Amino acid sequence: MLAAIGAESIDALFSDVPEGVRLGRAIDLPPGKPEQEVYEYLRDLAAMNVSTEDEVSFVGAGMYDHYVPALIDSILARSEFLTPYTPYQPEVSQGTLQLMFEYQTAISELTGLPVSNATLYEAASAVASAGWLAHQHNRRGRFVVSRGLHPHSREALATTGAGWNTEIDEIPLADGVTDASALEQALSDDVSAVFLQYPNFLGAVEDLEALVAPAKEAGAIVVVQCDAIALGILRTPGDFDVDIAVGEGQPLGNRLDYGGPSFGFFAAKQDYIRRMPGRIAGETTDVDGRRGFVLTLQTREQHIRREKATHNITTAQTLNALAGVIYLSWLGRQGLVELGELLLQRTAYARDALAAVEGVEPLHSQPVVREFAVALDADVDAVIERCAADGVNPGYPLARDYPDLENGLLVAITEQRTKADIDRLATTLQAAVREAVPA
């Protein structure tokens, strides 16, 4: 091969690399290993983790231990979905383009908004991307953000907004939901967008009707981070005149994977279709009149518009969107409702069961769908450690994100947590709270 090139050696191929920057030694890493040794090493590392298979976990806070049906593993493992690049050549990418189109349809149905893209990375960066869209759209300088918005989303919005000097005002919660009068006071004609979560981080169903109207009146874009599973039984953001709905796709058929890869969904009103971030698949026909799908509205994107693009994203989370659309098809029209109703009932049962434990108080009285917050009359970390010893993970401690809720615990229910599991949680928590040093 070197002869065909006309080069004397491999070294000659690297002659443009100046002496001064050549590494001149081997990379300081161990030598390569046979496949079985790599497997053993990584298996042993994985075994050091306590997964939701090893304990009864009530941790949610944005990612949930839903059952992932086996057909998803089977379909995602297909080389034809797993190993192509982004569909730049539509004639040989119809599988990917069609799944994107189906995914967009499903997300549009869930959110009640007509335009969905074909994924962003995950929820928090999707919220930040909605902020960027709003800023591009109205050039206003301030975001008003509910403290019920996921703390990761709030932080990602601030991180990204630093690039364009955005000011952020946080609106406090009152009895677990966004304080409507504080929101109204914060609104003015310099507010670019208002950010809410539905249900919010503490599990409470926000009254979107009451919150959206004043925001719209002030001319702000309303962005709502939604729980895709809860949208099976909740009125849609579209019903409430919300401009942009975003959210975490993990609950839709994606594994926990210690936080990713999953996907962020992003749906909007028709008005924003030419400002959307990310890939969008559209329907069209080929030269012979056959139905087909293409990446469309590409003049929004970085590879065409460069510095005038609506966003810099290219690689997103298409394979995870495939898991999402398979999951929603597997649940189906009735199944998503049945799942939502089951979570509603079990979550209410769990909230009642924990409220009956001495030293445990609900943090709010709002309606909840799949998650709720309680305050413990004990040191939360000590309680969690005590429960862990009994094989129960009682929830996510709120103190890091809400210093004012120092002994708060966020408890999530999925269809994999049965009544027996919930009863066990109540018993374990009771013992743990009793033993833990009072805070």
Add this chain to the structure above:
Amino acid sequence: MTAHLTETAQQRDRARTIFEKSRPGRRAFVAPELDVPQQEGLLPDRFRRTEPARLPEIAEPEIVRHYNRISKRNFDVDTGFYPLGSCTMKHNPKLHERVAALPGNARLHPLQHPRRAQGALRLMWELQRALAEVAGLPHVSLQPSAGSHGELAGVLLTRAYHEDRGERRTKVLTPDTAHGTNPATVTMGGYELVKLGTSDRGDVDVDDLRAKVGEDVACLMLTNPNTLGLFDPNIEEIARIVHDAGATLYYDGANLNAVMGRTRPGDMGFDIVHYNLHKTFTQPHGGGGPGAGPIAVSERIEPFLPRPQVVRRESGNGAGPAFDLDFDRPKSIGRLRSFQGNYGVFVRSYAYILSLGSDGLQEASETAVLNANYLMARIAETAGEHVPPAFERTCMHEFVLSGGPMKRALGIRTLDLAKRLLDYGFHPPTVYFPLLVDEALLIEPTETETRETLDAFAEVIGEIVTEAAEDPDAARNAPYTTPVRRLDEAGAAKRPVVRQPL
């Protein structure tokens, strides 16, 4: 070309969506029983959806069949040669899927207490160390989700670095050959873009750099080798000019597969690097993700890295070290996304690094460069007159041809050549990028490919231009054998149908 007009079985099978296969009452899901006492009125009516989302009603066999059938309308790197320049479509070892799916990884909640996620945190820490060594920069954050997300992190880090020194700089430089993500990121980071020219040899025009750099310039974003597949031999001087002006030097790692074990961005003088784990470190691309875009930085940028950071803490009591998430980073730019990053991608890429090791990573880069130069030489033999290299130089892991002579002599465009390749079972190269080359073809074969595959591809390029000399319409109307033929993209954009009407 009448033979081409026979409709294939796959073409006859017209696309129908899963929504169109829905029939009332069909289903796959069996709900767990309601095992708690049913309560009424838990959700007030004003919050309650009145009509269910119109999701498909369909049984499991039909779901499986639907997706298996549409999957066959894709081309993928497990099936054939995919020389898509800048995308590094290398083999995805199957072990990686097995280890990523272990329950200790796949069912680990991201908010599990670090004490009970030691395996995951150790894996991330070890991956950070390995990536740092490959890039020659000491500190790594795994958090960004893709290359462009890493770029955004890099620009925000640059901003934080300058602001911490009390400086307000307003411009970022990128060469005119840059990936589109670079200028788009500059805008998202709140900077003004300034473009640098390219020299006759395909390198950064150093005089243009000298003219444009100054106290208002925050950063130069560069990839080396660049998108022409050329290593810029002036990199030391470029770094000196940028640093003398007080700006940072950012390395777009999309082309890192060219140089592992040969040179390192840190040694070239770069301050910030992003890696594309879905390119260099072989996470399967999934038809458009997931990927991951970790970043590595020099000491002066480290205080600003996103939080949380994965750290190793010595126990001090004789026990082994413990791994933790460090949130206490007062100068951090903050979080870029939810949780700790695309961990499943980290598992696969670390499996790759463990498998290849020190010598294997270097060999991967050397073979990638060898394959690219070999393919460039072979195409020069089979079709050099019509699609000559844009620059007559040794290339790195990819190279650019110009279809300009072909267009003028034969009347077929690069697009036609690309579409005709589909009939031969090859994925086309990246086309019409970089922008400064007329009718560009950007070809990246990667180390995966055998000499036989490269020869076959070069022969087919030769056949297509020979065919075009006799019958240019053969290429102009291609492809013929794909599930659909050329699609009306303009019509799709004019009247966008982006969801199924129901």
